[in-house]
Amino acid sequence: MDLSRTPAEEAFRAELRRWLAHVLPQLPPAPDPGDWPGRRAYDCAWQRMLHDAGYAGIHWPKEVGGRGAGPAEHLIHLEETEKAGAPYVGANFVGLLHAGPTIAAEGTAEQRRRWLPPILRGEQVWCQGFSEPQAGSDLASLRTRAVREGDTYVVTGSKLWTSHAEVADWCELLVRTDPEAPGHRGITWLAMPMDAPGVTVRPLRTLAGSTEFAQVFLDEVRVPVANRLGAENDGWRVTMVTLSFERGTAFAGEVVACRRTLGEVAAQARSNGAWDDPVVRRRLGRLAAEFSALWSLIAWNVSHAGDGSPGLGGSVFKLRYSHARQELFDAAAEVLGRGSLSAAHRWTHERLSSLSYTIAAGTSQIQRNIVAERLLGLPKGP
Amino acid sequence: MDLSRTPAEEAFRAELRRWLAHVLPQLPPAPDPGDWPGRRAYDCAWQRMLHDAGYAGIHWPKEVGGRGAGPAEHLIHLEETEKAGAPYVGANFVGLLHAGPTIAAEGTAEQRRRWLPPILRGEQVWCQGFSEPQAGSDLASLRTRAVREGDTYVVTGSKLWTSHAEVADWCELLVRTDPEAPGHRGITWLAMPMDAPGVTVRPLRTLAGSTEFAQVFLDEVRVPVANRLGAENDGWRVTMVTLSFERGTAFAGEVVACRRTLGEVAAQARSNGAWDDPVVRRRLGRLAAEFSALWSLIAWNVSHAGDGSPGLGGSVFKLRYSHARQELFDAAAEVLGRGSLSAAHRWTHERLSSLSYTIAAGTSQIQRNIVAERLLGLPKGP
Amino acid sequence: MDFRLTEEQQALRAGARELLAGRFGRERLRAAVEAKDLDRGLWAELAGAGMFSMRLAEPEGGAGLGLPEAVLVFEEAGRALLPGPLVATHLAAGLLDEAVVAVVDTTRRPLLAEHLADAQAVLVLDGKRVRRADPAAFDPVPEPCLDPLTPLYRVRGGPHTMESLAVLDTDVRTLRRQGALLTAALQLGIALRTLESAVAHAREREQFGRPIGSFQAVKHLCADMLGRAEVARVAVYAASVTGDAVDTATAKLLADEAAVRNARDCLQVHGGTGFTWEADVHLFLKRAWVHATQYADAAANEETLAAALRR
């Protein structure tokens, strides 16, 4: 058990800090949240800067274009970029954190050469076409269908909760290629160009009032068979390789941000008198413990990432983190008192969007099933 | 919605108070908790005093020997006896609150004449033989078997969690008469004399260190067919008539007692300084709200008792009450601080025995199923 | 003692539900989300039906009804998610003549007030007195509210503003208590409606080849929702009968919790389908959050209850 940094790790941190201090002031002003092309351009420009400085794909293997850094550097990178207020991964989320790692793990040499470098350079944006109106928690029941015609799949159906669909170049798409096969079988992973004829994107307004997500309609979209990752009908396994992995570190930056927010909530409480109430103080103290332990859990998961069974600790992390994040913004609302009713306060928007955390990417109920069945070995329900 | 008392109700209360003030000082000293014959004698003597004063079976119909009082008098009775510190129903619990009402509802005229008056007069004590080692929450899977031989059932098996078994005259027993029938079917209700040959009682020590319960072993015990309530194989329905009813008012006295305890905990907090901590104060305030509402819920259930669907509100009550009771003694422990470690404090024993409330008579998990399926109409699980 | 609703009370509640279903159904609700302005036609109908004046004596234009009846009507208003300064206007009946009345509670910071622009008069509550003011006296500045159906205003008002206002001849504690109770009734309606919505969705929505309501995880969420709603219901009804301050704190505390947590769990049961702007779940949650800050919040109610223990 070693949480200290080696001289090499400290040197990495120092160099990263210097670089961040140098480049961040050069960034253009952040775009308006509703300006999708502007957001794409901004996020991709940032990704290009990371790439040119050697920070793109920090923990990706060198052979696919990454830096090949170890867990310590990976965590330092997440921590320092967050602390410096660097831009989020934004439009490059799916490419860097899901589609990319999936291609790296399951793609042919040709596929890796084709898709990975543009992701790392911030040239191509990916989105994710997994969820469907009828397949929410039960992803395996998806209905979007692909029929093979020669060397092409013809895809028809619709996808929900797709972020950045408006500005994406590619969509990692799960489709049903065998309508007879039950559940997980009969699903195939395809890379679909978003400019293909038959693709329609319609923005979806969330309860927070924003349009972070879209619905994607697919009407006989033709996707080359060469765009398939893995074998036909093997898409479920292909996807799960990364789905479980994703849950380890994808939220590391957010945990750093939550700890910063918690400090701001405490400062607000000190300034408006709420701090005099031990109920408020102790609630914030408890949240400090939770986020501190979640950070340790990430360090633990990252340290064990090479031991096989990647990301099984991710379900435990997601269960606790999603709840803690909601608690944080509830506590912030308590500190604000009647001020929490204002939609203009940025914590209000965060409070609302945090409501999705116990639902998206597997509800807390589903996560508990996964933990109980896969980690604890309890028998499957009927 | 009327929570006021009519002059007649107030007169009933005044008379009851006068009577309690008169008789309670005449009671002998309460027996030692481990002295079962002493407890039986004490509880039966108290029941006899209630009977002679016209307070036995307060809400039982007059035709079976009760007073036939309405819901208001019933609640006043529960409230005043508790407030006056009168003895609990104790050894007569099963007779007065379960076996008796079951016999009243399902027994023949002859059976009612035979068993009810001795219950009301405090002459015969009943115990309950429902639970079994292999049939806890899944009561319907009970294995104690009764084979009919002429006008006799020969019963073999064992029962668990039977209170007052050492001193009971009768046991209301559920047995399996049709081993082929699935689940609820094939179960029969019998009144078994506890002095019948083949009945062995072994005390069971609980985690609280006390022996409130016993295990009852049955080795070819012969029970006359005349002791059967309802038809053969219809025992499940016979029992459920009262099981659901029981959950309405059986805990009314306890809720009064919890409110008194809460006041004592507040007094203790005021005397040891814990009261200065708003976390403690607000926790106690919240418990005060909960117990106040639980009392209102009893009044609500009692007022609606005549409307059919008896006791469906009982599951909701039991869910909340069992949790609130545990919370109360946890809060008491917080107020006592390190003093809560003392086994000599009476709140410690209450804290430990309260742990059974979310388990006994249907775990909270089972209660939630009942609420969801029977009250909310959600589909049964597979 | 008979805690059951009388036939008249049942009829009153059914009438209120029917009126609201007809005049403020789902389409009107969604239209109101976009429109923002108070529907004065509907308001006049509510006034005509006695929603605000019902507790005044008949000679004064009321129906001579009591708090229990008001609570039943407000429960229905909560269930329908009816917008507008309902409680304030009801409390002002007999005190002010204006048709739409808002409340400014000067004991709370930051000083925010709901519905000011729609109101013709304001009840100003501090710790000791009830005053009346014109909305303009507070120099209101619109503040975007998280609940799209509750317009909110940042108001200015120091002691100087307050002392120049006309004092009304009524007891501020009674007014606050009744305001808290009627708000609790609105919350009760929200708690019940979100329970029904969750149950309906759980019966209908299929995942893994079965209605999700057949899974224990969903069942148990719904069972706990019912527990909260029923406990809140008896607490609100009991406080309406006794009018007692501690009973009112019990009612507000439990109804606030039931509304917020039931709306929250309703969203969880709906999953992604409840997370859109077009689904109604969020409107209930946001309104429940607004009401939970009104008249007395959880901290205040718990302290009231604690202070009453072995006084």
Next chain:
Amino acid sequence: MDFRLTEEQQALRAGARELLAGRFGRERLRAAVEAKDLDRGLWAELAGAGMFSMRLAEPEGGAGLGLPEAVLVFEEAGRALLPGPLVATHLAAGLLDEAVVAVVDTTRRPLLAEHLADAQAVLVLDGKRVRRADPAAFDPVPEPCLDPLTPLYRVRGGPHTMESLAVLDTDVRTLRRQGALLTAALQLGIALRTLESAVAHAREREQFGRPIGSFQAVKHLCADMLGRAEVARVAVYAASVTGDAVDTATAKLLADEAAVRNARDCLQVHGGTGFTWEADVHLFLKRAWVHATQYADAAANEETLAAALRR
């Protein structure tokens, strides 16, 4: 940075587990429940194995190990529900020569101390200093403890008693912090063991024709138990590496909660079968309650954490 246990640490933990399984298995545990007295033979073996002296330098008779190693051994002790003043005796290594040492914390009321009659010496902690005393100095009176494996004593000790005691040359804050951390490690062991016990029971016990572990209600209890245990584990390990006061507050807070709530849920999963004296579940719950009051309780830990926010 590599948060994994080294091979030596894994071997140490496995060794501790093996030793305890051999010397303090279920039969010995149940015998200890009846016997009450400290098993001095076992104690000597633990001492011989370095349980108390392990952090001393080798020339001083220790193994030169650190807090991370001590935490792993204490986790195993918690898992085995090993009785005795383990933490106090460990803290006293290098300060006192006695084989069995108890602690009296004079900052807490009522003044109760564990294991006094078995101890040959006492570490007395107030807010500022560490002193040593003979157990008799406190005039101890046995007080029945809810945990049958933790003998408890009511002790007398005013300022007069305290000031006459010898002051030890060590920092009270460090001692308290290490005491809290090692107690957190015991709690971690309890949290893990009760999780395993619940899972084993849920796999085996059948109701309604299926193992109860196939029901979501039971599954989700167990999943949340794992969450608590794993979060407590990383918090305890991290604090053992940094030695930091705020990290220790995090560890104790989360480990206390994990132990108490896991033992509680373990009992719920066991249902009636766990409610008997003969079942072991209650022993874990009672011990977890005892530990939760030691060194720093939830209120103290939360205040420590709050104070560190944006200091």
